[in-house]
Amino acid sequence: MTDEGPATPSYEDLFERAPIGYLLTTGDGTITRVNDTFAKWTGHSADALVGRSFRDLLTAGGQLFYETRYTSVLTLSGEVREVALSVVCADGRELPVLVNALADRDANGNLLGVRAAVFDVTGRHDYERQLVVARRAAESAAVRLRVLQDASSAFGATTSADDLARALRDSVRLALDARQSAVVLLDGSNVVRLGDDGLREELWEEVQPLALESMVRGESIMLGNLDAASARSSQLAEALHLSRLEALAISPIADEGVCFGVVISFFGRTRTLGEQSSGLLAALARQAAQTFSRMRLQRELEHRALHDQLTGLPNRKSLQERLASAITIADRRHRTVALIFIDLDGFKIINDDLGHRAGDAVLAEIGERLGSAVRGTDTVARYGGDEFVVVCEDADEAEAMQVAERLRLSIGVPLSSVPAPYGVTASIGVALWTPHDGSSVTADAALRAADEAMYQAKREGRDRIRLVEL
Template sequence: MTGPSEDAWFQRAPCGLVATSTEGVILEANETLLEWTGFRRAQLEGRPFTSLLDPGSRLFHETRVAQALPLQGALNEVALTMVCADDTRLPVLINSTRDTTAGVDRIAVFNASGRIQYERDLLHARRAAESSEAQVRVLQEVSRAFGVSASDEDVAQSFAEVARTAFAAREAGVLLLDDDGELLLVGGTNPLAGLVSPIVSLRNSPDVVVVDEESAAAQFPELAGALRTTRLAALSVMPLLDNHRRLGILVCFFGRSRQFDDQFFDLQKALGRQASQTLVRVRLQRQLAFLALHDQLTGVANRQLLEQSLEDALDAAFAHDAPLAVLFLDVDEFKSINDRFGHAVGDAVLVELAVRLSAGVRSDDVVGRIGGDEFVAICANTDRAAATTIAERILRLTNEPIMIDDGTVAASVSVGISMFDPRSQSRPSPEQLLVRADRAMYESKGAGKNRATFETPAS
């Protein structure tokens, strides 16, 4: 299911990941699912996925999910109950996709225990907020707002708007951690920007923190001064967490003094839990969508994405009367590399060649692995001269030695190029362009390898 470069992400992903045959037999499960269920890997692999479900979920899966997945290709947020090794029940949501090319079903399993807890919190908040019907409506609406969120920015902006209304705040901002651990404003506003960061001292709090000018004066004098400058009476900082992993924070800014009661804290926690779960969901769905369209060894486009990209490139060529080049590349003597150094080195060579191929084309070109040791580059708005320059650059890059643990590997590629000019040729199909480029690649092989050859169809 994964290549070496993605194995760590697969094993420790914040959701269970499972690959099954199209008949439902488990082929692989990640460490996260093993930890959740208490099973050993050997206990899961080779058994039906439905054997992990309680009777009601098993019946639903067999009569609904198993019937719908082959027809639809994907199913999202199916609620099931798994039976753990110690016979406890684990409520889950699953997203399933069918990869007909690989002959496998890929399943993402989300722990829904937090959702159940959220629903309990919601009920408690409703009962506690009888004196404030407006805040109850906020809780009822927040799931709808988050349910249509498709990106981090959507979640952050929706959450900031909901929080500002729910807590009668002057402003609200959602700041999310980037890859470097820095908090960046993604949704809402931060009136203290440029004056002081309320995050530096309060970002690591495990719970909701409320600070006013008086309480800030002793511990955070710069913050107290910034509150005075901006005429703010108080602010609250709430962490957004995925279990114990920090995703970011919500900051609410209040222009008037107010009492922060249990209802306030309960509502912040409930909204924060929902926002955190939504952030995790959209990020995982984005990652799963990427994996579905990219080669899992090299990270470049897979055949499905290449075919769609080539269709799009043909449309653009017709719309703009612009030439199009397709490069078909095959690694020379790749079997010899595998035989001499082993398949692990062979995989490493493919990964490095994919990197070099991507460096050899232009930023707007599409690079993909079509299978085995074969790659394709789609170069829009590219005439014969430009295609020649690109091919020569690729040949130069791929000829450089590849470092491995035991020394170096010499590799090269043979390139075939098919051209399409809408001003003089009738439109081919994507498959025809690939076949023509493939034929030209074999001409390069026959001429001695490590070279590029053009194949231009008759007008």
């Protein structure tokens, strides 16, 4: 009587005490029966569970998933497998589970009920969760890195402010999934304004004050929804809404405290930029600013190599290049070219009496006057010391002499940079080159000839013009 071994379990027992949770529901998910295991796991009594919706036992995130996918797939395919959900237990604890479910359908396919097996996956849940988090972090880092790399090579390949603005606009749109984006770049007195196609003028106007504010303060501005935009200006909110946009972010393009402009992103929905997105945006704007800084420095160096610092005029090296090219063009087109060599009379005394600083001021003043005395197409260069040279393309003798005379007169006008009676005049030599078949002249030879004519003017009493034909 005592050693009969375990009794054959009843089906009831197999069901109630199976090591999985088991529940039956109606077609619309109302629980009709649960086993003891499920009741025990969740801390709810079986009686309390019957009549409730299985969905209502789930966390809010789980309910969303249940309603948008679980039931749809179950109804359409008759089965779901290994759906990860979390059940809220009686004590508020969340029980992570995997659910396999089968639909019972009648001959017409109508859903009669659902049988669901529920597995407690507390153990692996944390591990999976960590994997999910790690994967997300890795994917997001990879995306950010790629955006930065792509931007870096795109920025590096740009040679103008326009190109750079375009590259920045495109990389920011990509980085933030912005519906539209725009860049405003201050390039000296030139403002480069580059928006996406279809960015409305009304919106530009409303955004401009914000762009300016961001630039002046060197701070970014985020308006995450239309209410925030309304708080700034109702016209701004209206302009955004008309463009089917709801949010915007403005970031200054700044490097080491110098602000070159802003990049603006527009979003089609309410947005907040997380730490990573904001960081990425700032990194892109900073990278663009550095590229722009470098571009400007490069341009500055190129300018310096070819210009005289004191007067801002092309220097001797630049003059020689331009003269050579003017002669080549004159030869090809059979046009004349004139070279006007100017040496200031009376400059040495100013330098000796009043010092180099005064001399420099005189040179700068004369440099400016020369620029306004010549024709628009002429090139005025500082040759060295108190010598200036003007290249007049396409000028015959009469025209060249007219220009030379205007130069002589303008130089003779009393100076504002030094007190009377100090003043200068000009000894001017003009060399005229008229191409004839089979021969040419070098830039050096032309300069020597003009220089010689200038000396002749000087020898003959200064403040006059001498012409030589080449």
